[in-house]
Amino acid sequence: xxxxxxxxxxxxxxxxxxxxxxxxxxxxxxxxxxxxxxxxxxxxxxxxxxxxxxxxxxxxxxxxxxxxxxxxxxxxxxxxxxxxxxxxxxxxxxxxxxxxxxxxxxxxxxxxxxxxxxxxxxxxx
Numbered sequence: 001x002x003x004x005x006x007x008x009x010x011x012x013x014x015x016x017x018x019x020x021x022x023x024x025x026x027x028x029x030x031x032x033x034x035x036x037x038x039x040x041x042x043x044x045x046x047x048x049x050x051x052x053x054x055x056x057x058x059x060x061x062x063x064x065x066x067x068x069x070x071x072x073x074x075x076x077x078x079x080x081x082x083x084x085x086x087x088x089x090x091x092x093x094x095x096x097x098x099x100x101x102x103x104x105x106x107x108x109x110x111x112x113x114x115x116x117x118x119x120x121x122x123x124x125x
Contacts, residue, residue, distance in 0.1 A: 019106025022099050030092070033110060039090065043110045045069050061085040074104045 030038040040056040050065040050073075051058040065085045067073045076083070078100045081090040094100050 019102035019104075019109075022103050023106055026092075026094060026099065027103065030090075042107060044112060046074070046104070046107045046111055059085070059087070059089045061088040071104055074107065075100055078103065 027042070031040070031042050033043040034041055036053070036056045040053040040058070045053075046069055048069050050067045050069060051062045062085050067084075069077075073084075077090075078094040080093055081088045094103070
């Protein structure tokens with residue numbers, strides 16, 4: 001049993017590392033974790049309402065979107081942002097389903113609670 005748990009933990013860590021590497025290659029040109037760039041900061045994006053990161057000037061299309069970023073909405077967004085929010089400023093599309101899943105799983109690991117402790121639960125304000 002211990003061996004199975006260890007193997008599952010190792011697989012999860014490898015998957016998270018893959019997501020982190022993909023985030024660096026695919027997302028970091030426009031996004032950072034803790035500061036706004038061309039796109040908003042993405043730490044705590046999982047579980048957050050769309051267009052709600054303080055201090056970022058969102059497009060009108062994204063302001064109208066009104067979704068909570070979860071696996072489904074992030075997957076749709078990364079697949080085709082214009083399908084969710086026509087005329088959004090984000091032109092990037094991530095076609096590969098496994099890459100989308102790895103990045104979304106990585107974003108989940110970046111959740112922190114109100115006192116800054118990492119959590120795998122959605123951030124609640």
